[in-house]
Amino acid sequence: MLGGHPTKTSFERTLKTALRWNPRRREIMRDLLALMAAVDGPRLEILSQEHANALRTADPASGYKYLDVALYTLQKLLLAHELGLEGGLPRRVLDIGTGGGHFPFVCQFFGHQVVGIDIDNELYKGIAACLGIQRTIVRVTPLALLPNLGQKFDLITACDVTFNDKDDRDGRRVYWTLAEWAFLLDDLFAHHLEYPGTLYLKLNKEWQRGFFGSDRLFFNRELLAMAARKGAVISRRRGIIKFSLASRHEIR
Ligand SMILES: C[S@@+](CC[C@H](N)C(=O)[O-])C[C@H]1O[C@@H](n2cnc3c(N)ncnc32)[C@H](O)[C@@H]1O
Structure with a gap:
């Protein structure tokens, strides 16, 4: 498998856990191998060498982990199955x-057309190039509409989001408010989602004051509760929000 060095054990653990009871494990393994065969291996090897020092010392949660292309492609392959993208119309x-x-790499493999937006980042750009994916540079900004992306989308995803992590104030992280989340969701529903359509968000945990006064990581409970009230299926354990909408929807 490609790019497997940094988190080889977590790849094996994920693979074992994900596929043990999965009735489609043969299909998933076959697709994963086909996806890995499509990676530009020599280019990924050069990129991994360039970042070898940083990779050894970096926080395991840092962006260098994404050099483990096999692990993160597997994660997104499982997500594609969860969202029913492995079959059906483009x-x-x-x-x-x-x-x-x-994720765009997996979507394209299944014949879908994907626009992946992000802020500029040389490491991510390098990884995407190894996967044959072009990133579109668009910054998500609180209380600002996204630009016109030239089309509407049947599915909008945002996984392990960090755009809601605003800054550090007096030693504490500051995250988007519910009003800022509602603004983004309404913008996506009004201007970017095609109906019927699906919006899928996988949150990152936020530092919040725990019961005993110390800061701990939690998914944003208020956001999950608001999404549930507005008709989303949520998972509090996994930090997932999924809106499956037949027609235009509003949060505010
Ligand atoms: C934890 S990574 C998740 C990457 C990918 N979604 C995945 O699941 O593998 C968070 C991503 O959000 C991007 N990001 C952070 N702030 C952003 C912003 N304001 N607008 C757009 N993207 C942003 C980062 O550059 C990074 O690629």
């Missing part, structure tokens, strides 16, 4: 904060 997909482009 769909138009918008992936917000696309990172190294692992």
